[in-house]
Amino acid sequence: MRVRDRETSVAGHRSPKTGRWRLLIASVGAAAIAVSVLPGLAAAAPVPLAPIDAAAPSGAEPAGGPVPAPLSNIPYGQFPQQRLDAYVPPAVAPAVVVIHGGGWTGRDKTSPQIRPIAEMLAQDGFAVFNINFRLASETVSGVPMQTDDIALAVDWVVRNGANYGADPRRINLIGGSSGAQLAALAGQLINQEHPGRVDSVVVLSGPLDFVLVNEPIDEPPPRDDERPGVNAYLGCVPSKCTPEQLQRPSPFYNIDAATCPAFMLVNAEEEIIPVEQPQAMHARLVLNGCSSDLRILPGVEHGFKLFDDLEPDIMRFFGLTPGNEPMIGGVAYIGKVGEPYTFAYTTHGPGPVTVEVSSGALPPGMALSPVGVLSGTPTQSGTFPFNLRATNAFGFDESAFGMEIRAAATISGTPPEAEVGQSYSFAFTVGGDAEVTVSLTGGSLPPGLSLAADGTMSGTPSQSGSFPFRVKAENTTGSAELVTSITVRPAPAGISITRLEASVSPVQTGAPVTLTATVSGPVTPTGTVVFTEGGTTLGTKQVNAQGRAAVTTSFAAGVHQVVATYSGNAQMPGSTSTSVDVVVVDAVTVGAELPSGRVGTPYSAVVPHAGGGPVTFRLASGTLPLGLTLAEDGKVEGKPRVGGITTFQVTATNPVSSVTQSVSVSIERALTTSVMTSSANPSTAGAPVSFTVVISTDTTIKKPTGTVQFRVDGRKFGKPVRVTNGQAVSPPVSGLALGSHKIAATYGGDASFTGSNSQMTQIVQQAQGAAGLRIPS
16 A cells, blocks of 8 residues: 555646757657557558467567566557557566657667667566557658657557557657657647547657747857758748747647546656756646646656655556555646536456545535546635545555635625715625635616725715616626616705815826816806815915816925815805826836846846836836846846847836936856866877867856866967867877977957966977977968
8 A cells, every 4th residue: 555645736737847858858868659540651560469479470589688578579650660569467467568769760679778678568567569650751740740650659558458468558658868759749639639548658758849949048059050950840940930830849839628647747857858848747637627647857867767665655656566466656736616526536457446535624615426426516715635545356546635725706786776975885795715806887877976896885976866887796706797787866955065186196297287167056056176295375266157167277296185176156055076096106217227247147137227116127128138027017137148238228108208318237157177187197299199278167057058278388279179068178289399398378358257267287208219299270
């Protein structure tokens, strides 16, 4: 038995670290995969069945090597490369199809990286089929040829696998590196053509999204001729491929919720495939309701080198355990209150396997069947952790799972009557998790009333009548609408009502603002209106025939609360308006220079500016230094990758103004130190000797590039030597005279790093036939 924890939360799809793997994939280790017969591809003829202990069937020959020995080179198609090795288990077992890697262009099933994996899986008790397939080249694209071949091999296993101890209903795929990409894509294509044919896929360090090929994290970006494996597989130069040519072979873009196999995605933290790729694939699988098990291991190992650490888990994932104990997996997708829900957990192991809740509780309204089907209609939102136990005759597997239920927004309530001139407030009842916002989607509110985002309707109505309207409550899960109305009674006879409006708010400091008061009542208003802010009178104006009075003024920066007071007359008393806020903001200005930074050192600064807020920023033209980004709040952050002075234009906007300004930032190059060593010191006269300069820096953001000029006793020694991976090696010199020689090396720096110097003394000892100095040009 075993009890394990399982990650149940799903991270958002971050912008992945792209580009790094595309340079190296042509040389990575072996891989494995399998795929169904695609439309238009004929299957190979069935191979005659043979008992386990019999000689190999026609077209195959027994292979040597460690036990268990395979039946080798069985044809599954008409091409010479379409051959497989079959490892026959002692009893009927799940099938595992293993495919070699090699950057889509090299290696085969007998490679030392691949054959031991097939043998280990066979020793674990699986029926293993280790296959070859046609390779991509400069003239032959791997898309869709290689998945067509693997599809043909899987079809062969379906038709003939039982003769080799395989259960054709339980076919699994495993691949590493380039083969892992093929395994993932093949599993998807097979099941789209033949739903349920592939049970599960293990992806060891697989590139999963070719769209990211053209978004490198390394600078300068690689040339197209530096990635021959990717070019050959895609059949196009990545920088010139169409989006369809990049998405078609990418497992990330081929997820089908109805047919997806179960995935185990495995990656090392610091290897050549960035962990963001399997993390993004895992998140997308889970969001589509597919079963996905993500494993991020420490270190830098790649491809099938990760197999040893996970062999027991892979056995269970493929439905076989040393003790025949069961295994349960799956990540339930997010449910909604009031909506019917069904999700089936995946179980493996000799049956029957029963599933039960061993601790915690399911969401109210949900139930779990003995075969692991979670169903019902949730009645309560929240996060519900629970443990599930899968049990068969050999033991049990208990794992931690969980389920999140969300509730869509709801809204209800009937606004009571209001009265002209009287302050009014009513809050609709809103429900649902997360933040719920309420908005007016139809009709209109009475003049003087407004609706806040929290569902509160408030103000002082100035007009009587019945006002029908529609409101909508919304959150990230869903929305609801309510049709209702409000009745506003007329004001009692003999009173006046004064309303105040500002012509503009917010407004720029010093700009004119017109304040208009409107007086209403049972008789035509006459008299005056006094406009005041606090104790300061802004103006006194006579009410006109329409009951209005207005004054124009200006304000300093700040928030100004203004009221209007009507004096009244013999037939009608005076009244005072509710206060109106006039927001006054200084125009925005932007400074011309940011603080300086250094390559490889974290940088954070805000574009210098002044003026009222809020202020938002955007890049108007030009580009920021490589490695830095501009946020909407004006913050410039990142790790600079290249030195120099960069000037770009920024547009800053606040509620009353917008300005575009050129801004400069100076990035200093990172410092370097150079250390030189000799291949032999002392050396003998006439013997060749070379010198190596290692260039170090205090940042890991990238390696120094450029050239190093070597000098012997002050004279230039050959042409400048290009720096590769942080070091430069001089051409050998075999003619140094007896004695000591001053060797100097000057690193000239590059756009990101300063230059540096190193020197040493080379001793040349006596040797027969010693000659004078010969320095190649």
